[in-house]
Amino acid sequence: MKFASDNNGPVHPKIMEALMRANEGAVPSYGADDLTAQAVEKVRDVFEAPDASVFLVPTGTAANALILGSLTKPWETIFCANFAHIHVDECHAPEAFTGGAKITPVGSDIDKFNADELKTAISAFNPDNMQQSGLGPVSATQVTERGTLYSLEEIAGIAEVCREAGVPLHLDGARFANAAAALGCSAAEMSWKAGVDAVSFGATKNGAMAVEAAVIFDPAKAVEFRRRQQRGALVFSKARYLAAQMDAYLTDGLWLETAAEANRLAAALESGIAGIDGVKFAFPRQANMIFVWMPRFVHRALMDAGAYYYIEAGKLQGDDPHEPLLGRLVCDWSVDEADIAKFIDFAQGAKP
């Protein structure tokens, strides 16, 4: 019953097999091998972007920080949602890789912002005022940190504001596949066709071992990326093992298959606990993450039974058994349906 994160699960067998297949003979290092070229080409194919600059890096923070570093001057500010990963979960990696840029949270919701809120936030800065921050890129997270989604129209609306302001739009897609599977759209539709300039295209949370692609659609914006990657200590010598993962991930639609499965499992978990007394969803479940208020005694019964997940608000310790605490439940493709059933059973059977 491990629902703490979609990075708790193992590597998908097909990706592990690809690693083994790649483990043959000597090949050039630092990305000059054929498999890297092939994997990069597959990313371009999936995004229908034959000219895009594509770089394989081992962590999501690396993809975000290197892209933002490429798009942001030290005196500019990045716009994102209040709870964006880049703002609250990366220990200042964006600040480090940009050389000291700021991050300006946008909007009143914690997970998302909309085009109007972005417009307002941007209009608070006067680009001619040298004492203020300059305008930097906008970064939206898809799936958001609260498991919700931007529709394609919402993304396009945000992109329109970016275009007017003359700033690029970045998509933090650590869970890009889960979003694409949920929206039923293509990678291109959810990115450049909607006005997105750069994507952190995640694979690690969705079946890979440790690989993400940084995709920058206009190669002119990517000319410094490799230098930044190198001085960021983020270039693998045995690059083929990043490539093998990404290659397998994008072969025969595996990336969408695992994402759809993760979403389906989360939906099953959601519907199983939906009817329980005192259970209330904090955000609509739109992909593979559930944020749910449940009474303390329910959480306790689950934890006692060995469930592993995070309490995001409130404390397990406390007197009132009925006090609602916010739990976060995440599924990846590897979650056992039996565990879901067990979880639902324990939740339903919990006694104050």
Add this chain to the structure above:
Amino acid sequence: MKFASDNNGPVHPKIMEALMRANEGAVPSYGADDLTAQAVEKVRDVFEAPDASVFLVPTGTAANALILGSLTKPWETIFCANFAHIHVDECHAPEAFTGGAKITPVGSDIDKFNADELKTAISAFNPDNMQQSGLGPVSATQVTERGTLYSLEEIAGIAEVCREAGVPLHLDGARFANAAAALGCSAAEMSWKAGVDAVSFGATKNGAMAVEAAVIFDPAKAVEFRRRQQRGALVFSKARYLAAQMDAYLTDGLWLETAAEANRLAAALESGIAGIDGVKFAFPRQANMIFVWMPRFVHRALMDAGAYYYIEAGKLQGDDPHEPLLGRLVCDWSVDEADIAKFIDFAQGAKP
């Protein structure tokens, strides 16, 4: 006939098997898993340093830059050999991770420096002069970038100068195992027992996929490491796969076994080409790297036959067939003895 680098080879089967074994079920992420704890403990065991702070990172540059970042203020200078990897091959990662420190090359040789040269270099700085650099750590590379070794006495002599100057000593051990195997000494003897404060303990070039251990013997010097690692985008979510590699690498002496094999193969290659007319070794081969002057026509014959390695000085193109060009030949454990024999044959049979 691939001798370009010890990062061209595949992952050792035992390490690949360990990755597969680790690929079971869901476990906590970001290093809170049992396998990470076990691997860290194994590093401490190998170094006979039960209190050491140990961190697993994916690249050698990451280990170097994070350790140097922890030990160096932005206004201090790091001392190292002229051709140290940190100075000429990491695209300013040490400068980036220290926030702007300098690097001061020491000595007249390109591969190594000695205690006296270090003393002279340090004495050029007046720590009371606020306009100059402050004194930062000393970094020695073992095996050096030219394939040579520091003896334990040489390391101890350098450490003595460091102690007098009040600066820490770092060992860039991307090829630590090759050095230990060649010197026939223990990890502890080549590090803290000789006065070393921190080690970048490499595994990638010696059979792993992508893992190095940053070892800091005094935990007080490591308190900031994890924050630096996080903002450096260098923390793996699925940390077990770094741990599995390091764990297998240190099990049953695999690390020394593969290193000794790499050294043995390099020695075989060395002795095979030693007698050839016009062949002259630029540096003594002491571990798994050979730097050798060979006439242009010999290089050409080898390249034509499909050999893959770097020319470090001179150009393959050129009129004089007898002009000596400097070649770099590196072996890892995976090199095929038949390839060595073939290489020697082609070299011996080359005609101007």
Add this chain to the structure above:
Amino acid sequence: MKFASDNNGPVHPKIMEALMRANEGAVPSYGADDLTAQAVEKVRDVFEAPDASVFLVPTGTAANALILGSLTKPWETIFCANFAHIHVDECHAPEAFTGGAKITPVGSDIDKFNADELKTAISAFNPDNMQQSGLGPVSATQVTERGTLYSLEEIAGIAEVCREAGVPLHLDGARFANAAAALGCSAAEMSWKAGVDAVSFGATKNGAMAVEAAVIFDPAKAVEFRRRQQRGALVFSKARYLAAQMDAYLTDGLWLETAAEANRLAAALESGIAGIDGVKFAFPRQANMIFVWMPRFVHRALMDAGAYYYIEAGKLQGDDPHEPLLGRLVCDWSVDEADIAKFIDFAQGAKP
């Protein structure tokens, strides 16, 4: 009728005379001259802090950024008011001098925050969570950016929260003198006696040419300051000319005299426009700054008559003559009373 800022005015005659007196013969540079020692001692005297570390720098941003750089790690966040100068008016100098720290705005008011709001803001961070920001210093601005004051009790309350959280408290005192004059308290009472750890002690806005003192009460926290100042290009070779200003500023209470005069002039201006129809003060005038809503036609009449000041909200252009626009009016000691009278006249006489 120049009320745009207290940095529009000239240098006080007594300070200019001190510069001329200092202009005699050759003296050691970079602060090794007697006058620098004397000025530093005077700052210590005024603060009743004989052990304090004191540094003279040419700009307020320099004092803020160097102090915050000394107190903040790159992965920590600084807490301050929403409209703090360090957050919105220094073009990322704090981010640059800390190497990439964040700034977290505190509270619901734009000018000030209180102890409870600070406690809440700090409690949102879990210091054990390596993905989040670490806790950095708290910075309060006195006089605030909206001309209001923290009482000594408010400062002490904030300091108490800082002590509990184990973080230092910085006071941005670009208008320190105006605040001390208004509160009728000593420099010590408004700083270390209330729990403040470091002060940016301004002089430029209050009669000097270009000098501020960075005062750090615990010298152990200041050991890196001089290095930071040097690499920040902020050490004057002819340091005596910074010292001469600060020395004169602190001689015979000039600093409090000019500040009291500035406050008095602002009070006169305030009371002169207070009765006018449609005039409404946005913040209480507590020192030398006035934030006042006035109808567009009043602003226009004033601007047409040659008044020079900033419109902080709204635009001078616009159809509705009665729409209130927020004006900022600031006095230094040099403001001409006749200009105040003229300004009041034009405001009173304005016609829609």
Add this chain to the structure above:
Amino acid sequence: MKFASDNNGPVHPKIMEALMRANEGAVPSYGADDLTAQAVEKVRDVFEAPDASVFLVPTGTAANALILGSLTKPWETIFCANFAHIHVDECHAPEAFTGGAKITPVGSDIDKFNADELKTAISAFNPDNMQQSGLGPVSATQVTERGTLYSLEEIAGIAEVCREAGVPLHLDGARFANAAAALGCSAAEMSWKAGVDAVSFGATKNGAMAVEAAVIFDPAKAVEFRRRQQRGALVFSKARYLAAQMDAYLTDGLWLETAAEANRLAAALESGIAGIDGVKFAFPRQANMIFVWMPRFVHRALMDAGAYYYIEAGKLQGDDPHEPLLGRLVCDWSVDEADIAKFIDFAQGAKP
């Protein structure tokens, strides 16, 4: 008898008068005043460069670091002489303002490098190798740190190498006026006409209080300068006082007059000690700095008589009265001829 540095002297009376004249009434801050515009225009006039971007900053390190910051990427290396001020006397300000660039010393002499040496230094880098430094600007110091000069032909030769390599050429002109006076050339001839792209144009060492001009001939290279200056805490609010200095400095040729006088005084000092037994000049005196070997007993006699200057090599303490120690003697325009005569007398009269 103060010859320690040309920053020991006072402000020239004409510059002090200009400061007093500027001290009238209220004017816009941060450089929006008329006097700043006028001073900037005068700099352009002196350089015959009507389109140049010109910024006034308070220190020479500020001019150097901001210019180099504008011209250098964090992964590039700056080329300069071994003893360049930017390399050994600015406590990593260039590293800080570039975000972590390196500095590569060029040539075998400590004061200067020549075109051939520069070519060799540049050719050691392969711009296609992402692990190495990229090519950054070249910085030459005129007058050099050892008091010597580059001829116009030497500068043009260096500029030619820069052009071929596609990198800009910066001139650190802390003593630009002394060089121009010595060479008898115009500011334009010693800069853009010889191929220089940017100049740190010093005034502080030559009669000003604290002002230097950063001059960038191609405005396109200066678009970020103001933001960098602001986040560097290097923008004066009362900018008119920087402008007043520069304006007076460039009025009626004062800058060349004071420089010529400083050079003349140094020449007098040089010729006065030239004949003394055991006195040997380490470098030809070409402007206002003398580097001279004198026996220990001569130095001691001078120091005992109250002379103030630096010993650059060797120690005043020591047994052998005849051991030569390297002294540095610098004159600015304010040096007293009587002091020179006294110095010569004491040197001549010294007894072992």
